[in-house]
Amino acid sequence: MSHEDIESMMREKRTFEPPKEHRDKAYITSMEEYEKLYKRSMDDPDGFWGERSEELIHWFKKWDTVADYDLHKPEVKWFSGGRTNIAYNCLDRHVQNGRRNKAAIIWQGEPEEDVRVYTYQMLHTEVCRFANVLKSMGVKKGDRVSLYLPMIPELAIAMLACTRIGAIHSIVFAGFSAVSLQNRIQDCEAKVLVTSDAVLRAGRTIPLKPNADEAMSKSPSIQKCVVVRRAGNEVTMQDGRDVWWHEVMEDESISGECDCEEMEAEDTAFILYTSGSTGKPKGVVHTTGGYLTYVAHTTQWVFDLHDEDVYWCTADIGWITGHSYIVYGPLALGGTSLMFEGVPSYPSPARYWKVVEKFKVNIFYTAPTVVRALMREGVEWTRKHDLSSLRVLGSVGEPINPEAWMWYFKYVGNEKLPICDTWWQTETGGILISALPYATPLKPGSATMPMPGVEAAIVRADGSDASPNEGGHLVIKQPWPGILRGVFGDPARYKSTYFERFPGMYESGDGARVDDEGYFWIMGRLDDVINVSGHRMGTAEIESALVAHEAVAEAAVVGMPHQVKGETIYAYVTLKGDVEESEELRKELRAWVRTEIGPIATPEVLQFAEGLPKTRSGKIMRRVLRKIAASKYDDFGDTSTLADPGVITELIEGKRSLL
Numbered sequence: 191m192s193h194e195d196i197e198s199m200m201r202e203k204r205t206f207e208p209p210k211e212h213r214d215k216a217y218i219t220s221m222e223e224y225e226k227l228y229k230r231s232m233d234d235p236d237g238f239w240g241e242r243s244e245e246l247i248h249w250f251k252k253w254d255t256v257a258d259y260d261l262h263k264p265e266v267k268w269f270s271g272g273r274t275n276i277a278y279n280c281l282d283r284h285v286q287n288g289r290r291n292k293a294a295i296i297w298q299g300e301p302e303e304d305v306r307v308y309t310y311q312m313l314h315t316e317v318c319r320f321a322n323v324l325k326s327m328g329v330k331k332g333d334r335v336s337l338y339l340p341m342i343p344e345l346a347i348a349m350l351a352c353t354r355i356g357a358i359h360s361i362v363f364a365g366f367s368a369v370s371l372q373n374r375i376q377d378c379e380a381k382v383l384v385t386s387d388a389v390l391r392a393g394r395t396i397p398l399k400p401n402a403d404e405a406m407s408k409s410p411s412i413q414k415c416v417v418v419r420r421a422g423n424e425v426t427m428q429d430g431r432d433v434w435w436h437e438v439m440e441d442e443s444i445s446g447e448c449d450c451e452e453m454e455a456e457d458t459a460f461i462l463y464t465s466g467s468t469g470k471p472k473g474v475v476h477t478t479g480g481y482l483t484y485v486a487h488t489t490q491w492v493f494d495l496h497d498e499d500v501y502w503c504t505a506d507i508g509w510i511t512g513h514s515y516i517v518y519g520p521l522a523l524g525g526t527s528l529m530f531e532g533v534p535s536y537p538s539p540a541r542y543w544k545v546v547e548k549f550k551v552n553i554f555y556t557a558p559t560v561v562r563a564l565m566r567e568g569v570e571w572t573r574k575h576d577l578s579s580l581r582v583l584g585s586v587g588e589p590i591n592p593e594a595w596m597w598y599f600k601y602v603g604n605e606k607l608p609i610c611d612t613w614w615q616t617e618t619g620g621i622l623i624s625a626l627p628y629a630t631p632l633k634p635g636s637a638t639m640p641m642p643g644v645e646a647a648i649v650r651a652d653g654s655d656a657s658p659n660e661g662g663h664l665v666i667k668q669p670w671p672g673i674l675r676g677v678f679g680d681p682a683r684y685k686s687t688y689f690e691r692f693p694g695m696y697e698s699g700d701g702a703r704v705d706d707e708g709y710f711w712i713m714g715r716l717d718d719v720i721n722v723s724g725h726r727m728g729t730a731e732i733e734s735a736l737v738a739h740e741a742v743a744e745a746a747v748v749g750m751p752h753q754v755k756g757e758t759i760y761a762y763v764t765l766k767g768d769v770e771e772s773e774e775l776r777k778e779l780r781a782w783v784r785t786e787i788g789p790i791a792t793p794e795v796l797q798f799a800e801g802l803p804k805t806r807s808g809k810i811m812r813r814v815l816r817k818i819a820a821s822k823y824d825d826f827g828d829t830s831t832l833a834d835p836g837v838i839t840e841l842i843e844g845k846r847s848l849l
């Protein structure tokens with residue numbers, strides 16, 4: 191299909207009806223059913239969620255109340271009085287209920303021949319062993335454990351071992367730098383760090399332990415470090431602190447049985463750091479009963495996951511998508527989750543499709559940036575492999591542009607598979623807005639409608655409801671079980687970021703509109719957060735990394751539209767008076783950000799600027815900087831409050847000379 195075909199399709203405003211094939215087996219089979227469930231969930235939320243949780247989760251002790259909240263305070267509790275355990279729900283009950291020999295995790299390593307399959311029984315044993323290792327290191331309920339690992343099974347094992355004993359994991363994406371790791375360890379005062387010798391990526395071995403060493407050297411809370419051998423490269427082990435995973439796991443004294451901690455529903459399950467518009471990353475806190483219920487609920491209804499399916503989510507577990515939809519959601523349901531270590535383009539752009547064919551994947555969940563990157567490589571790669579096992583497709587991380595949607599639909603979905611564009615956030619724990627594959631008619635580019643139980647709405651700046659098609663702030667008007675319960679160690683920030691601007695509602699920070707038929711169209715962040723390849727980066731974080739360099743006086747960072755990544759990072763940098771601009775310095779500053787935060791934060795463009803467009807009150811007018819970054823020089827809007835309007839011309843000239 192050519193570009194023009196896609197364009198004309200868009201003009202037709204076609205909708206795509208849900209498939210009939212497989213529909214009789216589906217959990218939700220029609221819009222009428224969806225509407226009935228939605229209405230029920232709004233009329234009787236306690237009844238709805240109580241039933242869902244009882245159906246999906248094993249409780250050691252049933253709760254006393256379903257929901258108990260006041261978003262003004264804010265205070266949110268779900269399933270108070272109930273006791274359960276996440277690892278028990280993901281493992282033990284399946285071992286007891288006939289899934290003992292079923293594959294829980296199929297792991298495909300980056301080298302084609304590296305495949306490991308863990309049955310529920312095997313995973314249970316490994317998790318118990320590692321839980322006992324953690325216990326032997328003095329880790330107790332409520333203690334924090336940082337996990338800094340590539341996409342290897344040990345990461346999932348370590349997560350489940352933590353939740354089994356009530357320890358709180360904080361996973362740090364292995365692409366983050368030593369400094370980022372250190373900040374995250376220090377913020378939550380982790381006792382133990384689990385890491386590996388290296389990351390295997392696109393045929394290269396990237397050492398990881400040196401980053402861990404650097405971070406630990408400034409993190410006095412760390413008592414022990416467990417190191418997984420992945421690549422076999424040389425590492426230094428510190429006596430008394432560092433131990434090898436394979437050695438401690440093989441220790442005779444470590445048992446393969448370990449009782450579960452009976453957790454209160456509101457006990458913290460994990461922390462995950464995410465970027466915000468100001469300051470350092472915040473530790474988003476998720477708790478036990480509500481989170482578990484919510485991820486199981488959404489995995490079942492959005493992906494229509496059945497026992498015999500092979501389900502593959504391509505995210506990295508370092509992000510929330512991997513937490514909820516590689517590990518906890520699918521395993522809570524007793525599903526088979528495929529975990530993949532590699533990248534889409536190595537050794538060829540057919541890699542994903544090769545994996546789909548090899549394991550006969552039924553449900554495939556990826557990000558628009560992946561779709562766009564593969565689209566650029568050409569359709570022939572999708573044709574090299576048999577994709578006929580696929581049944582449901584998913585998308586997450588950023589809005590999927592209609593062109594990418596159509597490509598995904600046509601060449602991966604063979605024009606018949608439903609695409610569930612799932613809108614959600616680290617803070618929401620699970621999917622809030624998405625199509626249900628066998629019920630919702632699809633519109634390319636729309637995340638369609640809120641899940642049952644989710645009261646999503648668009649409000650104006652004053653909090654009043656927006657009219658259909660009017661853009662505004664995307665808010666949720668009542669809590670759902672997976673909502674974050676705090677920002678670790680910072681209750682004030684929890685309140686001010688999410689609950690202050692629109693009292694009584696959860697503020698997502700995204701802009702959106704709802705069309706005449708109730709479809710949600712997400713427009714992106716309204717705050718200073720950039721979405722690079724589906725990953726959130728706070729501009730403030732990158733700016734503070736830049737100004738930490740001795741040559742830099744001031745920096746302003748904005749997002750710039752990018753064909754594959756959605757957005758990339760554009761940095762304007764004002765040097766200190768005595769520093770000369772040079773290509774070397776430009777390179778050095780880009781490399782600096784890379785080591786300060788991580789490769790994903792590296793500015794794509796770095797422009798030296800004599801001055802930045804500031805208002806008389808000293809605020810940087812980012813809107814102007816965004817326009818210049820996007821090479822849109824026509825309409826800067828109202829610039830009358832600028833202290834020096836001449837700056838704009840200078841910046842445009844500077845940008846032109848860059849190209």
Ligand code: 6R9
Nearest residue numbers: 586587588589611612613614615616712715
């Ligand atoms: C799950 C995840 C959250 C931000 C969110 C929004 C953007 C995610 C989206 C989407 C449009 C979708 N986002 N999914 N925008 N359509 N289907 O990505 O969490 O890393 O916290 O990012 O990502 O802007 O606010 P997180």
